[in-house]
Amino acid sequence: MTEIELYDYELPRERIAQEPLATRSDARLMLINRTDGSINHYHVRDLPEILRSGDTLVLNNSRVIPARLIGYRTRTGGRWQGLFLQCDPQSGIWEVLTKTRGKLEAGETLTIQDRNARDGMQLVVVARTESGNLLVKPQLPEGFVPLESDVDVELNSPSDWLDRYGRVPLPPYIRDGQMVDADVDNYQTVFAKDAGSVAAPTAGLHFTDALLGKIRASGIATTEVTLHVGIGTFRPIQTDRLDEHQMHREWGRIDHSTAEMIRRRRESGGRCVAVGSTSVRVLESAAAAREGNLDAWTGLTDLFIRPPYRFAAVDALMTNFHLPRSSLLVLVSAFAGRELAMEAYRCAIDQEYRFYSYGDAMLVI
Secondary structure (H helix, E strand, O other): OOOHHHHOOOOOHHHEOOOOOOOHHHOEEEEEOOOOOOEEEEEHHHHHHHOOOOOEEEEEOEEEOOOEEEEEEOOOOOEEEEEEEEEOOOOOOEEEEEOOOOOOOOOOEEEEEOOOOOEEEEEEEEEEOOOOOEEEEEEOOOOOOOOHHHOOOOOOOHHHHHHHHOEOOOOOOOHHHOOOOOHHHHOOOOOOOEEEEOOOOHHHHHOOHHHHHHHHHOOOEEEEEEEOOOHHHHOOOOOOOHHHOOOOOEEEEEOHHHHHHHHHHHHOOOOEEEEOHHHHHHHHHHHHOOOOOOOOEEEEEOOOOOOOOOOOOOOEEEEEOOOOOOHHHHHHHHHHOHHHHHHHHHHHHHOOOOEOOOOOEEEEO
16 A cells, blocks of 8 residues: 555545535534544534633635636637636746647637626736646737726736626635635635635635624634645645645745734743644744744745644644545644544544535544
8 A cells, every 4th residue: 555545545435525614604613622532523613612711813814816717719619718827026927737639829818707708808828837827918808898897906916806707716635626606705704804825715605704703702712824725635645655746835824913912821830722724834934944933924835734744833633524535634634643534534424424524523622
């Protein structure tokens, strides 16, 4: 058996959640205790009673951008899809992930349609990167006549273009990636602020404003960090050995006041409870940059948390149930211990938990 096969499991397709629950906090919550190996069952709404006064709940406030682009090759009419990855602020050139068949020539245009399938912006092909991604520049087609509602819309930044013509980039296991109008709100946390993710920090999807209010009223602090989730979150580990896997780089940030509050409350006996693997990566990247001492940090991280790993900043982890052979499942195994983590997954399947982005959650303490 190869190393990566230790993180594999079989999941019945019907266990993959296709829609969120009507009330986010009604999702089930599996409580896993690393000390005694116990597994118990609650709901996310029970967090004010499960957590302790003095704990700090760390949330990732990254906002999902409507990065999915759908349209056609202007010249041939052939269908085209892409995913916005990043923009060079100086040139205004976008990097887009695409799997379109056929060779796209420099100077060729792609016509992008909005969510109502109306033609709108065009992408002018500039070149391809060494990794095969497409470099393009957005423009409005010659003679374009905007709708009356669009007359005053400015299209200067990538966010302006994507808000008008992009779509929610759902992962392929949700309705084959096909969004519905409700996903615009459902696939976004209630505390999302800083736009930049191409996938939701899904553990945060379970929270409502009402639940956060009850948590704070219980003496549990909440604070925020930022990690923009990249396309690598969709990709399983392809190597047999974990140390051969190249982790994708993601941009993150934690400010000084947040780090100081977490340190102070930990020193008083409170736990740092990271909501989601993305929050873990920010916290641990910041601590690693200062030899284990948590403080302000901003930058790109390719930290791959795998067993054995000594956590410097995180005391408890709330997370969703992840894909087999994924770096996220490996991270959970590093925190909980592989045997206990995989036992929890077997239990979740037996107990008919809902899996993945719109599914249920676990809390590892």
